[in-house]
Amino acid sequence: MKLSKFLFLLLFVLSASVTFAQSSTELKRKKEAIQREIELLQRNLNKTANSKKLTLGQINALNKKISLMQDKITVINSEIKNLDNQIHENTNTVINLKGQLGQLKKEYGAMIRFAQRNKNAYDKMMFIFAAKDFNQAYKRIKYLQQFGQYRKKQAGYIQGTQKELNYKIVILDKNLKEKSNLLHEQENEKDKLGKNKNQQSAVLNKYSKQEKKFRQDIASRKKQQAQLDRSIRAAIVREIELERRRAEAAAKAAAAKAAAAAAAAAAKAKAENRPAPATPAPAAKPKANSSGYLAATPEAARLSAAFESNRGSLPWPVATGSITESFGKHKEGQASYDNAGVTIQTAEGASVRAVFNGKVSKVGNALGRYYVLIKHGQFFTVYQNLRSVSVSAGDDVSTKQNIGTVASSGDIPELQFQIYRGAVAQNPAAWIAK
Structure with missing residues (x-):
């Protein structure tokens, strides 16, 4: 029972450590990704630092940078919370291991004292020969053998528990140091966020002074963008119309071919004095004004389905x-x-x-x-x-x-x-x- 409890506790500790490690790794990966975005935006902002003209790109970059910094602080808070949970678990484990170690040592001490009292070979022989029959004598011999083996096992349990206790104490110290580092990082990020908010205020102040010119620039740029977007939509509509014509032409060709085949079959049946075969129903026409024309062919349909199945996992159009x-x-x-x-x-x-x-x-x-x-x-x-x-x-x-x-x-x-x-x-x- 003692061994079962020890193994169960060890398994629980190891599984908790693995779960924590996975969660901690995910948070660190997310934090690093946020930091890469922040650095990219900062490099772009550095290029425009001396520019007197305020652009929408600058404002967007600064706003996104502040948003990312807030996200990073949130991730750090999650890391600290994660560590607090791990520290709590490790502290409880250390207390339990210390309690188990004390109990194991107490039991081992009792065994040692018993062995000391019965260390004489004469006493052991007297213990065996005092049995009332052969079966009891045999059981006493087995008891003395098992007692010695159990004592060795108990010594092994003590060493294993001591080793696990030392390991957990090292991990606990590491957790505490990591938490201290995260708290320091959190303070630095809050300080940087404060400075960037001050920069944002300065930009907004600059914007208020140039608001009329800035609004005109945005209106001009977005008017051009809207024209371009209309041009692209028109190109897509033309592509749909082209596919519609192709689909209708293919449908007409297929219908003509089917009609010719039906006429030939009817003529042959008449010549052979047989009833004419039933005329096949005409193929359904594709729906008008639908993007479904773009997936009319099997190849296009497969490509459409493959594209849609990758929703949420398409690669970015740029590496960073x-x-x-x-x-x-x-x-x-x-x-x-x-x-x-x-x-x-x-x-x-x-x-x-x-x-x-x-x-x-x-x-x-x-x-x-x-x-x-x-x-x-x-x-x-x-x-x-x-x-x-x-x-x-x-x-x-x-x-x-x-x-x-x-x-x-x-x-x-x-x-x-x-x-x-x-x-x-x-x-x-x-x-x-x-």
């Missing part, structure tokens, strides 16, 4: 980046606008890559920058604000294939990334990996 402007409606001061995708700030000269297998539908140029439209069955992905492109219309592309390099908007490298299902804009943040 931070979403600084989300999908949907936005308001900056009195200026309001709609974002048909997400704006991703990335490193200068970063490679832009296709997020899934597909075919380049269009490569366009607007405002001195390139954009690429890639078709994935009934889905489309759009990559705007490219400095250069390395693909052409009609090219087949594979997942993560380089299609160009990102350009800078107001000294900050930004990619405008969009996803459409047919001509309906989707929120890319719900499609790409977290």
Whole structure:
């Protein structure tokens, strides 16, 4: 029973340690990812530090940086809470192990005293020969053998418990030091957050002085962006219309072929004086004005299904980046606008890559920058604000294939990334990996 309890306690301690390690590893990985985003945004902000002109990219970068710093402090708080739980568990384990060690030593001491009293071989022989019959004598011999073996086992249990106790004390000390380091890191991050909020206040003060000019710049930029988005939607609508015509032509050809086959079968039946075979029902026409035309062929249908099955796990269109402007409606001061995708700030000269297998539908140029439209069955992905492109219309592309390099908007490298299902804009943040 003592051994069973000891093994159960040891198993519990080890499983708790593994669970903690996994959770701690996940939190550290998340914290490191947040820190990489913060550093990327800070590098972009450093480029515009001496610029007198305030841009939307600067404001978005600063706001996102502050949000990430708050997220990092939240993660650190979770790490501290995790450590507190582990410290509590380890403290209880140390207390239990000390109690078990004391009990084992007490029992072992009693055995030693008993052995001392019966260490004489003559006493052992007298103990055996005092048995009333042979069976009892045999049992006494076995008892003396088992007693010696049990004493050795107890000594082993004491050594094992002492070793586990020492190990847990070392882990407990390590936990306490790690908690101290995390508390120090938390204070540093709070201090940095305070400084960045002061910087944000200074930027907002600068914005209030330049508000009229800033609003005009946003209105002009977003007007151009809206024109480009309309142009891209028009290209998608044309693609749907083209597929509709192809589908209708294929349906007419199939119907004509079926009618000819039916006429030939009827003529043959008449010549052979047999009843004419039943005329097959005409094939159903595809629905008008539907993106379903884009998945009319088996190959396109498979590609559409594969794209949709990867919702939430598509790779990012850049290797490193931070979403600084989300999908949907936005308001900056009195200026309001709609974002048909997400704006991703990335490193200068970063490679832009296709997020899934597909075919380049269009490569366009607007405002001195390139954009690429890639078709994935009934889905489309759009990559705007490219400095250069390395693909052409009609090219087949594979997942993560380089299609160009990102350009800078107001000294900050930004990619405008969009996803459409047919001509309906989707929120890319719900499609790409977290």
